[in-house]
Amino acid sequence: MSVEAINNQPKQSALMAVLASFWFEFRQNRGAFYGLIFMGILLMCAFLADFISPYSPIEQYRDALKLPPVWVEGGTWAHIFGTDALGRDMLSRMIYGSRFSFYIGVIVICICLTVGVMLGLIAAFNKGFIENCIMRLMDIILAFPSLLMALALVAILGPSLLNAMIAIAIVYIPHFVRLTRAQALSELGKDYVSSSKTMGASRARLMFINVLPNCMAPLIVQATMSFSSAILDAAALGFLGMGAQAPTPEWGTMLADARQYIQSDPWMMGIPGLAILFTVLSINLIGDGLRDALDPKMKTSKT
Amino acid sequence: MFSFLFRRLLVLIPTYIGITLTAFVFIRVIPGDPILVMSGERSPSPEKYAELMHAFGFDQPLWKQYFDYVGNLLQGNFGDSIVTGRPVLEEFFELFPATVELAAFALFFALIIGIPAGIIAAVKRGTFYDHTLMTISLTGFSMPLFWWALLLIVFFSGYLGWTPVSGRISALYFFDTPTGFMLIDSWLSDEEGAFKSAVMHLILPAVALGTIPMATFARQSRSAMLETLGEDFIKTARAKGLSPFKVTVVHAFRNALIPIITVIGLSVGVLLGGAILTETIFSWPGIGKWMVDSIFRRDYPVVQGGLILIATIVIMVNLTVDILYGVIDPRISKKGH
Numbered sequence: 001m002s003v004e005a006i007n008n009q010p011k012q013s014a015l016m017a018v019l020a021s022f023w024f025e026f027r028q029n030r031g032a033f034y035g036l037i038f039m040g041i042l043l044m045c046a047f048l049a050d051f052i053s054p055y056s057p058i059e060q061y062r063d064a065l066k067l068p069p070v071w072v073e074g075g076t077w078a079h080i081f082g083t084d085a086l087g088r089d090m091l092s093r094m095i096y097g098s099r100f101s102f103y104i105g106v107i108v109i110c111i112c113l114t115v116g117v118m119l120g121l122i123a124a125f126n127k128g129f130i131e132n133c134i135m136r137l138m139d140i141i142l143a144f145p146s147l148l149m150a151l152a153l154v155a156i157l158g159p160s161l162l163n164a165m166i167a168i169a170i171v172y173i174p175h176f177v178r179l180t181r182a183q184a185l186s187e188l189g190k191d192y193v194s195s196s197k198t199m200g201a202s203r204a205r206l207m208f209i210n211v212l213p214n215c216m217a218p219l220i221v222q223a224t225m226s227f228s229s230a231i232l233d234a235a236a237l238g239f240l241g242m243g244a245q246a247p248t249p250e251w252g253t254m255l256a257d258a259r260q261y262i263q264s265d266p267w268m269m270g271i272p273g274l275a276i277l278f279t280v281l282s283i284n285l286i287g288d289g290l291r292d293a294l295d296p297k298m299k300t301s302k303t
Numbered sequence: 304m305f306s307f308l309f310r311r312l313l314v315l316i317p318t319y320i321g322i323t324l325t326a327f328v329f330i331r332v333i334p335g336d337p338i339l340v341m342s343g344e345r346s347p348s349p350e351k352y353a354e355l356m357h358a359f360g361f362d363q364p365l366w367k368q369y370f371d372y373v374g375n376l377l378q379g380n381f382g383d384s385i386v387t388g389r390p391v392l393e394e395f396f397e398l399f400p401a402t403v404e405l406a407a408f409a410l411f412f413a414l415i416i417g418i419p420a421g422i423i424a425a426v427k428r429g430t431f432y433d434h435t436l437m438t439i440s441l442t443g444f445s446m447p448l449f450w451w452a453l454l455l456i457v458f459f460s461g462y463l464g465w466t467p468v469s470g471r472i473s474a475l476y477f478f479d480t481p482t483g484f485m486l487i488d489s490w491l492s493d494e495e496g497a498f499k500s501a502v503m504h505l506i507l508p509a510v511a512l513g514t515i516p517m518a519t520f521a522r523q524s525r526s527a528m529l530e531t532l533g534e535d536f537i538k539t540a541r542a543k544g545l546s547p548f549k550v551t552v553v554h555a556f557r558n559a560l561i562p563i564i565t566v567i568g569l570s571v572g573v574l575l576g577g578a579i580l581t582e583t584i585f586s587w588p589g590i591g592k593w594m595v596d597s598i599f600r601r602d603y604p605v606v607q608g609g610l611i612l613i614a615t616i617v618i619m620v621n622l623t624v625d626i627l628y629g630v631i632d633p634r635i636s637k638k639g640h
Contacts, residue, residue, distance in 0.1 A: 031441075136314075140321035143614040145576030148594060152606060155598045156332055232447055236580055239449045240595065255450060262453055263461055273450035280445040288441075 025293035032289020035282035042279060046099040054080075055089035057096040057249040062087050069267055081271055084254070085261060090268070093249035094275055100250045101231050101279055104165055108230035109223050111169035116176025117219065121207050123177065124184035135181070138174035146171040150233060154242045161244040164237045165230075172226050179222055183215035217294040224287035228280040235276050251276050311625055315618065322614045323376060326607045327369050381608035386600055391608035395590065400483030401471060402589030405581070406574040408505055409513035413570070417517040418563065421524030425532060426551055436521065443518035448577055452511040452584045459507055466507045469586035473500040508585040512577050516570040523566045527559035534558070560631055568624030572617050 026032055045052065055061075061083060068075045069082040069090070081090035123134040141149065146168075153167035187193060188211065196210050237243035238252025239259075246253065251272040258268040338355045339346065347355060356362050360371055375382070381391035417440075424436040460468045467473065471485045478492035486505065489497035531537065532555050540554045578591035586592070590609065597605035 031438075136317045136321060139314075139318045140325060142572075143318065143322055143617050144325075144610060145572045145579070145613065145617065147576035147579055148591075148610070148613065151579065151595065151598055152329065152610060155601075155606070156329065228445065232445075235447055236449055239580075240583070241599075252447075255447075255453075259453065262457055266457055269450070269453060269457075273447060273454070276447045276450065277442070277445060280447070281442060284441055284445050 022293050026289050029285075029289040029292055031285040032292075035285030035289070038278060038282040039286065042098050042282075043102065045095050046102050049095050049099055053089075053092040053095040055092040057093045058088060058247045060087045061089070066261070066265055066268070068265065069271070072267060082267065084257065084268055088247075088249075090271060093254060094251075094271060096249045097251045097254065097272070097275070098279075100161065100234075100244065100248070101276075104161070104168075104234045105227040105230050105283075107165045108169045108172065108234075109227055111166070112172045112176050112226060113219070113223060115169075116173045117180050117212070117215075119173070120177040120180025121184055121212065123181045124188065124211075125203065125207060131181075134177065138177050141171065141174045144171075147233060147236060150237060151240065151242055154237060159242045159245065161234070161238075161248065161250065164234055164243040168230050168233050168237075171233075172230070175222060175226070176219070179218055180215055183218060184211050187211045187214050220294065221287055221291045224283060224290055228283035228287070231276065231283075232280055307629060308626065311622060315622070318618065322611060323373055324369070326610045327372055329610070330603045330607055331365075376611070381611070382604035384597075384602055384605045386597075386602045386605075391605050392612075394593065394605070395609065395612050397483065398588060398590050398593050401485070401587060402575075402578055402582070402591060404484050404486065404505065405508055405512060405587060405589060406571075406578060408509035409511075409574060409577075410516065410567075410570070412509055412513035413517035413520055414567075417520030418524045420517075421521040422528055422551065422556065424521070424525045425528035426547075428529065437525070440518040440521040443514045444522065446514060446518075448511065448515060449580045449584060451514060452508070452581055455507050455511055456584075466503050467500075471501065471504050471587065472497065473504075476500060508581050508587055511585075512574060512581040515577065516573060519566055519570060519573075520563070524559065524563050527562040528555055531555045531558045561628060564624060564627055564631070568620055571620040575613060575617065 061079075064079060064083050065087045066085055067079050067083040067087075070077055070080050072082075075082060079089050079091065081094060083089055084093070119134050119138075123131040144152075149171050150164070150167040153170060154163050157163035157167065193206065193210055196206060201210065234243055234250075235252030235255070238250050239256045241256060244250035244253045246257070254272040255269055255276075258265075258272070261268050338352060338359070338361070360368050363371070379392060381395075383390055384394060387394070420436050420440065424433045427433050456468055459466050472489060476489070476492075476494045476497045478488065478494055478497065480488045481491075482488055485501045486498070489501040528551075532551075536558075537550060537555055540550045545554070575591070578589060579595055580591075581587065582589045582592035583595050590613065594606065594609045594613075596602075597609065
């Protein structure tokens with residue numbers, strides 16, 4: 001065994017032990033476990049959409065308009081979830097739509113985490129003027145109801161899925177800034193930070209290597225919860241016609257299309273709505289599980 | 304207490320400057336010429352264009368435009384709607400009672416169900432009741448509001464035919480609306496059945512709008528109650544021989560109030576945001592629908608003024624919540640922020 005291998009071994013096994021204890025805690029929570037399974041299936045759908053979806057999501061089958069799903073009278077196995085008003089296969093649209101949910105969630109969270117954590121750390125490390133400027137700016141964003149702010153921002157940027165995601169990210173950033181700042185401030189008072197400082201650690205080292213890892217637990221929980229709200233808000237914007245544009249098979253936009261057939265063909269609205277509900281519910285269950293596993297003090301669901 | 308209040312008010316000044324700046328910048332960062340964007344398909348003649356430029360003050364330097372705008376705001380002049388030509392503030396106050404009525408009943412519905420549900424779940428922790436209540440509340444919390452509203456319409460209005468689909472009152476009734484609150488006005492009017500009609504119109508949107516806050520209250524009051532139920536003073540109260548009801552409600556609940564009031568305060572923003580969707584779906588003539596319509600019509604003075612007015616409400620509510628903290632827990636205002 002080489003010297004590096006011996007040096008690395010205890011480090012790795014310590015990490016494994018942390019992960020193992022985390023997984024043990026997480027698995028205790030049955031809801032979180034089911035949520036994870038559902039999200040796993042959805043992720044498979046998103047990745048394999050090209051292979052598993054029976055039809056193209058935007059191809060219009062003019063001889064099969066508004067076909068009901070297979071379990072309703074008149075439905076056929078050819079279109080398991082039926083077809084929409086333009087004859088597009090609902091199952092294929094749902095499968096492709098799962099891509100957009102992940103796309104929205106991941107992009108919004110990435111923007112929020114990078115910008116929010118940076119601003120939060122800067123505010124925590126620069127007491128006084130800079131901190132005040134950042135925090136007041138966040139207060140301003142928080143003074144507007146998030147959906148209204150996002151709607152107004154999309155109106156400026158122009159309606160599209162990308163702009164909807166940017167608008168939603170901007171609206172969520174203050175929560176990340178406040179959380180990071182509060183966590184960082186409480187860490188800054190601890191002994192390990194002062195000792196690192198006396199040993200001559202640079203400010204960047206203090207920020208990213210000492211303080212940030214200890215702020216991660218609540219940030220991960222916040223990111224999970226924001227992931228699900230981002231999907232809901234993007235669907236709401238799509239529903240109002242300010243998100244993804246036709247013929248994109250985004251679930252919120254599909255709901256908007258189905259709205260006029262709400263009385264005659266309610267399943268057309270039921271399927272995408274249920275998909276959004278289950279996705280958001282799964283992510284929230286995972287979020288609750290993460291909260292319990294990462295921070296016993298914040299326990300909400302069990303015990 | 305007063306220095307606490309003073310400090311809180313002082314912080315509002317920069318926030319407010321920022322809010323007016325945001326609303327001011329809003330209309331100026333729209334890609335393209337704001338006049339052409341607002342006039343849409345009808346392209347104005349050069350004379351008309353110059354007149355409009357002057358009327359909106361776009362021919363002035365930016366800093367002067369901003370100061371003029373703030374000066375007008377301070378005098379209560381929020382500009383006029385392009386579509387209706389009426390002052391923004393006047394339209395706002397006309398529609399505001401409808402939203403207050405809707406939001407108040409949604410909040411009422413959320414509180415009377417959410418908080419008891421949370422308390423029961425906390426007291427019966429780990430039991431069947433707890434799991435059922437928490438599953439329901441997490442589902443409510445994850446519900447896409449617009450879809451939930453449509454489901455309610457399909458079931459209660461379409462299938463059962465119990466409630467009307469849209470509006471605030473049946474078109475059959477004509478009476479004066481001195482307060483703007485349809486329930487009060489219809490109660491005062493002589494029209495038979497008007498009050499019932501107003502109630503029936505209100506129920507469905509209020510339930511739809513109140514569902515997400517209800518779930519939040521249930522979750523929050525459960526975790527807050529769990530925290531206080533573990534404290535020593537609860538054991539003391541039990542040891543004194545107080546009834547379980549008294550221990551739960553008087554001792555534990557009062558001390559769990561701070562986090563609960565925080566979420567109630569935060570839910571006002573959620574309600575105003577949710578009102579946008581609920582009012583649009585139920586054709587409820589309140590400020591949420593007004594804002595959405597104005598955004599779609601590119602009625603930018605209304606959007607601008609509406610943003611400032613709505614932000615003002617949110618700020619006022621947050622301030623009230625902060626003051627309430629001091630009343631419930633005197634330690635907070637003494638310690639100062």
